[in-house]
Amino acid sequence: MSLSGWQAVQDEVLRRIHARDWPPGSAIPNEADLAREFGVARATVNRALQALAEAGLLDRKRKAGTRVALHPVRKATLSIPILRHEIEARGLAYGYRLLTRTHATAPVAVQAALGLTGPLLHLTSLHLAADRPYAHEDRWINTDAVPDILTVDLAVLNANQWLVAHAPFTRGDFVLTALNAGPEAGPLGIAAGAALMVLERTTWDGAVPITWVRLAFAPGHRMHMVL
């Protein structure tokens, strides 16, 4: 067989995995052999197999060789767009309303997530889609890390947008969970107790914690992923 392009190699390997020519757990031929069989260079086979390994379909180990993953750990990638873009992508007008802005000591959960104990800048705000509440945001900001944010009029400018533009982060950490609506119920204009999808995110710049955010989406919010 003569293939051309590492994508073609990848497709053929996928086909064989799928057709059970190479059942889960079994070892597949080494790169050199495959290169010969497919009529390509070893580097080309390597590219294809590495991509599949990264996708979790193959397990590769030096010397041990390559084998079809027994329990393919499927990785869904959830792209986290800026809310404004997410909303505008649906053809809706985006709106933002700052609800509160204070300096205060954060709840212990937030303190623990950030690894800080001092008082932080605390914002609560509302993201609107076509004038209807879309998500409620509860944010704590480490002003030591981004002192410039104190000079910004956050009533006009979305804190998240300012941060992505001025304080790039190197590390992030997400938790998705579901909660019965508590204090967010009012601003979101919903009944208390409604099930809300909640996203909690902590971001760092290196070792320096920047911000902790909790987004509570309006009921019915669906987060979509593909794999």
Added chain:
Amino acid sequence: MSLSGWQAVQDEVLRRIHARDWPPGSAIPNEADLAREFGVARATVNRALQALAEAGLLDRKRKAGTRVALHPVRKATLSIPILRHEIEARGLAYGYRLLTRTHATAPVAVQAALGLTGPLLHLTSLHLAADRPYAHEDRWINTDAVPDILTVDLAVLNANQWLVAHAPFTRGDFVLTALNAGPEAGPLGIAAGAALMVLERTTWDGAVPITWVRLAFAPGHRMHMVL
């Protein structure tokens, strides 16, 4: 400067992006120039930049060159392990209980997701962690695609485990949402109305729909992701 290894190149590029040497939206030098500057082959620079592009930090276009992404679409990867492994990884005993097994016509939402109208195999079951309800599963299976599943005793063997082992899928589709507990409340042993994290997944083998699952996790479930 002389670097060695594509990872080192990647790190240096990351550093420059982060240090605002190359601010968002700006074009960075071409591969040949970077290769010369770093004292590596162009292929090495290419490897590094491609990885960063895949991660969403760079936008690359032929001829146009490479520029720092204006709105780095952060991609969180959520690894979807088999529930059994997820539970056992926490050091808890895994349990499985089949609740119902029927053939029936699926709700329109399921019919739409799968693109099928005929009657399907319908299973509801419970996943247990240390004998406590962990998640409620509501599954519809296209028996035309996997007729062998009819020969399996699903009271003993987890349908999901059987499927991953015998019916590899090529495409999947996730939706995460939050719902107030309805019929799941009973089996999960919780109060009706509690906020549940719900994961709906549809899987295909090529163009053939295989199964639709809805997992409702016990209250307090946290789905963790890193980016």
Added chain:
DNA sequence: CAGGTTATTATGTCTGCACATAATAATACT
């Protein structure tokens, strides 16, 4: 000057070769 053609350029990828590295197998030594 508009519209189409051609050149240029940066990335995408392949090849063949080389050496590095990790894991295993084989061997030697006590």
Added chain:
DNA sequence: AGTATTATTATGTGCAGACATAATAACCTG
């Protein structure tokens, strides 16, 4: 027999050179 050392092997990665391809810029031409 048990342990330490040394091959062997498959993947990981690097290099230089080449051509492919897409997007843009420069150039004609009517």
